[in-house]
Amino acid sequence: DVKVTQSSRYLVKRTGEKVFLECVQDMDHENMFWYRQDPGLGLRLIYFSYDVKMKEKGDIPEGYSVSREKKERFSLILESASTNQTSMYLCASSSPLGGRTEAFFGQGTRLTVV
Amino acid sequence: AQSVAQPEDQVNVAEGNPLTVKCTYSVSGNPYLFWYVQYPNRGLQFLLKYITGDNLVKGSYGFEAEFNKSQTSFHLKKPSALVSDSALYFCAVAAGPGAGNNRKLIWGLGTSLAVNP
Numbered sequence: 001d002v003k004v005t006q007s008s009r010y011l012v013k014r015t016g017e018k019v020f021l022e023c024v025q026d027m028d029h030e031n032m033f034w035y036r037q038d039p040g041l042g043l044r045l046i047y048f049s050y051d052v053k054m055k056e057k058g059d060i061p062e063g064y065s066v067s068r069e070k071k072e073r074f075s076l077i078l079e080s081a082s083t084n085q086t087s088m089y090l091c092a093s094s095s096p097l098g099g100r101t102e103a104f105f106g107q108g109t110r111l112t113v114v
Numbered sequence: 115a116q117s118v119a120q121p122e123d124q125v126n127v128a129e130g131n132p133l134t135v136k137c138t139y140s141v142s143g144n145p146y147l148f149w150y151v152q153y154p155n156r157g158l159q160f161l162l163k164y165i166t167g168d169n170l171v172k173g174s175y176g177f178e179a180e181f182n183k184s185q186t187s188f189h190l191k192k193p194s195a196l197v198s199d200s201a202l203y204f205c206a207v208a209a210g211p212g213a214g215n216n217r218k219l220i221w222g223l224g225t226s227l228a229v230n231p
Contacts, residue, residue, distance in 0.1 A: 004157070042223040043158075043204070090157055101146060101165065101208075103219070105157035 003027075006091050006106035013113050019078040021109050023091030030095055032074035033103065034058075034066065037088040049074055081113045116141045118207050120222035127195045128230050135190040135225045137205030145209045147188040149179055152202040152224075161203075164188060175199070195229045202226050 007022035025032065034046040035058075045058030047066040055066050063085060067075045074093075078085055088110050092103040117140045127133045139145060146165050150158040162173025164181040172178045179190045190203060205222040 006157075009155075040223065043221045045219075092158075102148060102160040102163055103158075104160065105150075107157045108155070110155070 004091055004093055004104050004106040006089075006109050008109050009107060011109055011111045013078075013081050013111065015082060015113055017078075017081045017113075019081050019111070019113075021076040021078075021089055021091075021111070023074045023076070023106055024072050025074075025093040025104070026072065027093065027095070027104070028071065029093035029104075030071075030097070031093060031103075032068065033092040033094075034064075034074065034076045035090040035092065036060070037090055037108075043090065046076065083113050085111065086113045087111060116207070116209065116220050118205055118220050118222040120203075120205055120225045122225050123223075124226045124228065126228045126230065129197050130194050133192050133195040133199070133227065133229070135203050135205075135227060137188045137190065137222060139186050139188065139205075139207045139220075141207055141209035141220075143209045145188075145207045147179075147181060148206040148208075148219075149173065149177070149188075149190050150204045150206065151175075152204065154201075158204060161190070197229050197231055200227055200229045 004025045013019050032049045035043045037043050044060050046064050047058050049055045049068045052071050065077045088108050090108050091106040094103040119138045148163045149161040152158045161177050162171050164171045169181045177192050202224045204224050206219050208219045
């Protein structure tokens with residue numbers, strides 16, 4: 001089974017802190033994603049990576065950056081956390097090859113910025 | 115603009131009754147259609163997908179969905195609901211160039227399904 005693992009389930013950080021959310025997948029997937037999920041807003045794409053060191057901005061990239069130095073790991077960085085970044089963060093991976101186009105998600109990180 | 119609509123925020127059904135969670139879409143080109151389920155405080159789990167072929171797609175946990183091109187719909191169904199089916203359900207669609215790599219996935223806002231004992 002595909003496994004996508006996010007480093008933390010729950011995280012509490014202070015305003016202004018630099019925050020790292022880590023995600024690792026074990027299926028050699030080319031694509032990795034970071035979403036945030038908020039009530040009433042559904043899933044919104046923050047960043048997408050289709051290969052090592054390659055990234056594309058999603059719909060809401062402001063205040064975030066990403067790093068993908070290895071194929072299996074995709075990190076989301078909040079440069080200076082703010083209270084409006086309190087949310088559930090979801091990492092996902094997928095492969096465009098072999099017809100398995102569906103995305104596989106991690107368990108989510110609930111981040112609270114105080 | 116491409117969009118996905120889940121017209122019902124919440125669906126309530128009695129255990130043992132059939133359930134339907136609705137999804138309609140508006141895209142250019144042939145759609146890739148997906149259903150995912152999210153249990154409380156968890157990530158999303160893939161249920162089923164339509165890419166091409168038979169319009170009736172069967173997926174995990176006894177769920178199925180029917181692709182209806184003329185009505186641009188992809189409703190999720192199950193013949194007999196279980197209390198354990200209570201969760202948040204998301205419909206998603208991709209179309210056009212890049213559809214195969216999910217880059218252009220468009221998500222519905224989700225439908226909360228409550229199955230009552």
